[in-house]
Amino acid sequence: MAKNGYWVVCYKSVSNPVTVSEYAKLAVTALEALGGRVIVGGKPAKTHEAGVDQSVVIVEFESVEKAMAAYESDLYRPSLKVLDKAAQRDFRIVEGR
Numbered sequence: 001m002a003k004n005g006y007w008v009v010c011y012k013s014v015s016n017p018v019t020v021s022e023y024a025k026l027a028v029t030a031l032e033a034l035g036g037r038v039i040v041g042g043k044p045a046k047t048h049e050a051g052v053d054q055s056v057v058i059v060e061f062e063s064v065e066k067a068m069a070a071y072e073s074d075l076y077r078p079s080l081k082v083l084d085k086a087a088q089r090d091f092r093i094v095e096g097r
Helices: 015-033 064-072 078-084
Strands: 005-014 038-044 056-061 087-095
Touching: 005 015, 005 064, 015 038, 015 078, 056 064, 064 087
Parallel strands: none
Antiparallel strands: 005 056, 005 087, 038 056
16 A cells, blocks of 8 residues: 655744745645645644744645655746745655554
8 A cells, every 4th residue: 555745844944924925825736736735734732842833834645756756846846936045944755654
C-alpha cells in the first residue's frame, strides 16, 4: 500500500504578514492543482519543549514522490517567488506511516 507524503512547514519568523498571506493564496491554488490538501494551518493551540508560537502548515499528498514533485513544480514556483524573504520556515517533506 502506498504511503502518503506530507509537507510539514513551521514558520520560525514572519517579517511581512501581508506577503505571507499573498503567498498562501497562490500556494493553496497551486497545491490543490497538484493534488495537495492542506490539513493543518494556523497557530499552535499550545507549544511544548522548544516549540515556537508561530504558524504550522501540513499539506497531504497521495505519495511522498508527489509531495517532492509539487515543491519543484512550475505551478508552485511562483508562490515561492512571492514569499521571497517574508518568512523564515522549517520546511520538511515526510512520508506517512
